[in-house]
């Protein structure tokens with residue numbers, strides 16, 4: 001695949017559940033002739049045999065059925081990162097149920113056809129499953145979440161073919177007596193469901209790292225989690241979101257240790273990203289489910305404040321709701337003198353961008369757009385200054401390990417703030 005970053009998060013596939021196995025047309029045992037002595041002995045044996053045929057609670061005969069066709073289930077698997085595999089294979093077919101294995105005679109040895117196993121298709125955690133009309137069938141946000149997308153066909157039933165004169169008697173024993181040739185269709189297993197699906201991967205992370213290319217997002221992720229993203233001194237090293245897990249805060253004691261969180265390092269944003277420039281808009285939608293944003297700014301760059309504004313502006317143009325989220329700013333690369341020297345000046349300037357929640361009349365926050373359309377909503381009237389300021393600004397060097405703990409403290413405080421103020425952990429799924 002030439003440009004995996006364009007395809008890793010969306011794909012169309014077709015799934016087909018297995019057909020049901022066939023039942024059988026069976027000859028009923030003959031019970032017509034006047035019994036001779038020999039026959040009486042045989043009948044005794046037969047009745048023994050008959051008695052071992054399966055019967056319902058009311059005594060009626062139970063005839064074997066074809067096996068159920070395999071269902072198709074899609075489930076969230078932590079071992080999967082992307083939907084790329086699905087571009088190589090677009091159709092998934094479950095096995096058909098087994099036929100009733102009969103030589104045409106009713107006997108106690110008859111068994112139901114074997115049910116086919118469920119075809120389980122793993123997808124990354126955070127995959128939304130939609131049908132071809134765009135209706136969301138499931139949002140597989142947690143590991144192990146699953147959805148049945150196509151039901152296997154029912155197995156066919158078996159029918160007894162009996163001579164006309166025996167019909168009445170046999171019908172009193174079972175409902176599965178064939179009345180005419182047209183009944184034979186009942187013996188065929190039902191076809192399995194077939195459905196076209198769209199899979200969309202939404203990164204599920206508590207914290208989203210955003211910034212221009214080369215700001216140090218991947219280095220930051222690698223510094224505080226066990227993730228091993230690609231790091232290089234050229235832009236757009238990160239092509240797909242990397243996830244890392246931040247451990248709980250040990251200073252909070254055992255009870256609060258669960259304050260762990262997932263971090264997503266998103267590919268770099270550039271001016272015009274919301275219009276598809278750079279790696280495009282694909283990644284902007286992955287911020288949907290984050291609670292806290294961490295802006296990573298290269299403090300040694302030519303104009304860090306401008307860089308920061310560019311990224312905020314791109315977020316605003318894509319979905320102004322992103323600017324309402326709690327965020328902190330990491331001024332990175334303070335190991336370099338050009339960054340260190342202007343750290344406090346940069347901090348002051350950046351803190352000024354934002355209304356502190358008081359400067360302007362609160363306007364109704366834009367609605368979270370429907371997932372079925374784009375995340376983009378109408379152009380807002382607000383400017384960057386009208387949105388809340390950062391919760392904090394920290395100067396760090398993620399490469400040299402300078403002030404990492406301060407940064408972690410701020411990230412955790414921001415996460416706690418979300419939890420304390422009972423803000424929703426996730427953007428609610430679309431109706």
Ligand SMILES: Nc1nc2c(ncn2[C@@H]2O[C@H](COP(=O)(O)OP(=O)(O)OP(=O)(O)O)[C@@H](O)[C@H]2O)c(=O)[nH]1
Nearest residue numbers: 214215216217218219233236237238268397398399
């Ligand atoms: N001096 C210094 N260099 C850093 C620091 N953090 C990252 N770098 C370097 O900056 C370059 C880019 O770092 P990455 O972590 O790949 O940046 P990124 O923001 O993930 O870049 P994209 O993948 O393009 O979005 C690498 O050469 C890093 O070694 C830092 O604290 N100090």
